Amino acid sequence: MRKSLLVSLFALIVVAMAISACGQAATPTATMAAATTEAPMAAATTAAPVATATLAPGSVQVNAGGGTFPLPLYTQWTYAYQYVDPSVVINYQGIGSGAGKSGILDNTLDFAGSDSLLSDDQYTQGKDLQMYPTVASAVVITYNIKWAKPFATPAGAGTPTPTAPTAAPTLILDRQTLVDIYNAKVTMWNDPEILALNPSLADYLPAAKITVVHRSDGSGTTEIFTKALTAFSTDWTAGGAQSVEWPVDKAGNGIGGKGNQGVAAAIINTSNSLGYVELSYAVSNGMAMANLVNKAGKTVSPNAASIASDMSDFATAFDAKLTATIVDGAGDGSWPITGYTYFILHTTSMTDCVKASKIVEFIKWALTDPAAASVASKLGYAVLPTDVQTKVLSALGNVTCNGQPVQ
Numbered sequence: 001m002r003k004s005l006l007v008s009l010f011a012l013i014v015v016a017m018a019i020s021a022c023g024q025a026a027t028p029t030a031t032m033a034a035a036t037t038e039a040p041m042a043a044a045t046t047a048a049p050v051a052t053a054t055l056a057p058g059s060v061q062v063n064a065g066g067g068t069f070p071l072p073l074y075t076q077w078t079y080a081y082q083y084v085d086p087s088v089v090i091n092y093q094g095i096g097s098g099a100g101k102s103g104i105l106d107n108t109l110d111f112a113g114s115d116s117l118l119s120d121d122q123y124t125q126g127k128d129l130q131m132y133p134t135v136a137s138a139v140v141i142t143y144n145i146k147w148a149k150p151f152a153t154p155a156g157a158g159t160p161t162p163t164a165p166t167a168a169p170t171l172i173l174d175r176q177t178l179v180d181i182y183n184a185k186v187t188m189w190n191d192p193e194i195l196a197l198n199p200s201l202a203d204y205l206p207a208a209k210i211t212v213v214h215r216s217d218g219s220g221t222t223e224i225f226t227k228a229l230t231a232f233s234t235d236w237t238a239g240g241a242q243s244v245e246w247p248v249d250k251a252g253n254g255i256g257g258k259g260n261q262g263v264a265a266a267i268i269n270t271s272n273s274l275g276y277v278e279l280s281y282a283v284s285n286g287m288a289m290a291n292l293v294n295k296a297g298k299t300v301s302p303n304a305a306s307i308a309s310d311m312s313d314f315a316t317a318f319d320a321k322l323t324a325t326i327v328d329g330a331g332d333g334s335w336p337i338t339g340y341t342y343f344i345l346h347t348t349s350m351t352d353c354v355k356a357s358k359i360v361e362f363i364k365w366a367l368t369d370p371a372a373a374s375v376a377s378k379l380g381y382a383v384l385p386t387d388v389q390t391k392v393l394s395a396l397g398n399v400t401c402n403g404q405p406v407q
Contacts, residue, residue, distance in 0.1 A: 066100020066113030098218020115220025184251035213275030216256025
């Protein structure tokens with residue numbers, strides 16, 4: 001127990017140092033994001049130090065990849081874990097959930113990360129695949145508006161307070177308007193639907209076309225987002241999946257970005273644009289985020305409390321596969337575009353038992369260690385509820401290698 005406590009405390013110190021080195025989160029800054037819009041997603045897309053490329057004698061290299069939704073967190077986890085267990089180097093590449101699922105199916109990855117759920121056909125093809133939820137987070141709506149006129153200068157001492165706002169108020173959208181924007185029904189920033197939700201911005205929203213940004217690659221973030229749109233309105237008919245046919249592309253006002261990094265870069269570099277990214281990317285890049293009117297009719301902001309509220313709405317939603325779709329919760333405080341992200345692992349067909357053990361040990365550490373939970377919270381992710389964590393740890397106990405339980 002003393003050894004476990006010391007390891008946990010040491011890992012917490014390491015993680016804290018990594019976060020300090022990276023700023024608010026291990027995501028690209030605006031400059032970095034712009035540089036990676038079209039480049040393949042790799043560990044270099046985060047600012048955290050990476051594990052040494054030279055393996056020590058007897059050490060194990062684990063190759064993993066998948067969703068960029070959890071990439072800031074997984075970068076910090078894998079960096080810290082090399083100090084918890086120096087005999088293993090875990091290399092997680094942010095290649096997108098679709099590529100991650102392909103990699104675990106064709107055995108080019110030792111384990112995958114995905115916010116997109118495996119299909120029945122993929123379960124059949126993979127034969128022994130299991131998804132393990134790790135954390136949840138919010139998909140947020142970010143925007144870059146070139147306002148029609150500047151906001152008022154703050155009043156000085158003794159000067160009457162101006163009636164005009166001194167800074168841009170947070171944009172408010174409701175569920176139907178968001179669907180209408182991605183359906184290319186609402187195409188202008190001064191559309192009556194947007195103005196009705198933002199009367200204080202009536203003189204500031206420009207008569208300019210909205211450039212709508214979406215993912216260009218197979219994406220779990222897209223799956224969460226489009227499942228939310230499907231829940232919001234029957235007007236959304238493109239479906240909820242990792243890739244869809246975007247109506248805004250057909251209308252000529254849509255553009256794609258690769259990875260959450262690429263979408264963030266496109267919004268940052270394009271005036272009068274709007275798009276969706278995982279929360280930590282918006283926070284670390286200082287991007288404006290819209291508030292949403294949720295299913296209960298309440299205006300909510302994306303934060304730890306609204307994510308937790310939504311998770312609570314779906315406390316019993318996990319199925320036998322340990323997966324759950326948790327968009328559009330009914331709670332007053334619930335953020336309506338929330339989702340879990342998962343590790344995907346072969347449960348019976350692994351033949352390198354040392355590597356299998358290292359992978360399972362890492363996942364258990366990520367789910368149970370206070371240092372791992374602390375860095376998740378600081379980056380804006382929500383850890384698993386206790387009952388869900390218990391189910392995941394139980395499922396990990398069923399992993400075998402060459403017919404023997406993985407210790």
